[in-house]
Amino acid sequence: MTDEVKLYGAAASPTVFRVKIALNMKGIKYENVEEDLANKSADLLKYNPVHKKVPVLVHNGNPIAESLVIVEYIDDVWKGVPILPEDPYERALARFWAKFIDDKCMPAAFGVFGSNGDEQVVAEACEQLQILENELEFKGTKFFGGDDINIVDIAADFLAYWLGTLEEVAGIKFVTKEKFPRITEWGDNFIKCQIVKEILPSREYLLDVFKKRFGKG
Known part of the structure; x- marks a missing residue:
């Protein structure tokens, strides 16, 4: 079937x-x-x-x-390339970090643009992202999943690609290489992954969508 x-x-x-x-x-x-x-x-x-x-x-x-x-x-x-670790403890950790990104990092980062870059909102977003920065530093690996991406990297996709486009449209830059070197390096590696790169929406398309959303199109 x-x-x-x-x-x-x-x-x-x-x-x-x-x-x-x-x-x-x-x-x-x-x-x-x-x-x-x-x-x-x-x-x-x-x-x-x-x-x-x-x-x-x-x-x-x-x-x-x-x-x-x-x-x-x-x-x-579907079997094949694993998305979550097989080890129960590592699996639980991956779920924890994916949920942290979903519940804390993404809303905080996107909230910056809804607030027009309010200083307190930016500070709160940076606080959450610093936790992720520290985790990458602690792991010392190319991806959250190690040498290959896993569910944590997938959860953080917005940091690698969407955030920079939003920053460009809104004229608000708060995720810099100087402040978040590990996140920046991770993001560059993530969008270069063949499995990711071949299906990314074009930057031009996202810019157009976000310009309309922010009334700048």
Whole structure:
């Protein structure tokens, strides 16, 4: 039986991109369903009635919502390149850091642009990112996953690519090489990964999306 896999998403979304990376790592063919988030489809609302947002993965008719939940599901269902560590302790640590990025780092970083660079908001974002910087320094590895990316790197995709584009559009720069050398180096390595590079949305496309969102298009 051939798996039927559909991904309901939006090309400019870093959380949707997490799922695309996981699918690409496993070599899974899928139908990409691009959603207009200003006019969500009946399917999206049916498949994710709780949050009513992307991404949603539909596998053989069964919907799964929330990006990190989907990434774990993909790792459980399809073998091949592992996304989470096999060791139970390392697996728990990876889940911890992925959740920290999702719950703390991403909202704090994106909050900077919503606040127009408010000093306190910037300071709070830098505080969260410094924790990640320290973890990379402590690990001393190329990626959070070691020599190869894992779920923690996937969770942090917005830091590697989306954040710089937002900084350019908003005219607010707070993640610098001087302040966060390990995060910067990690981000450069991350977007050079073949599995990531070959499916990244173009920078021009993201710039256009964010300029419209910030009323600068």
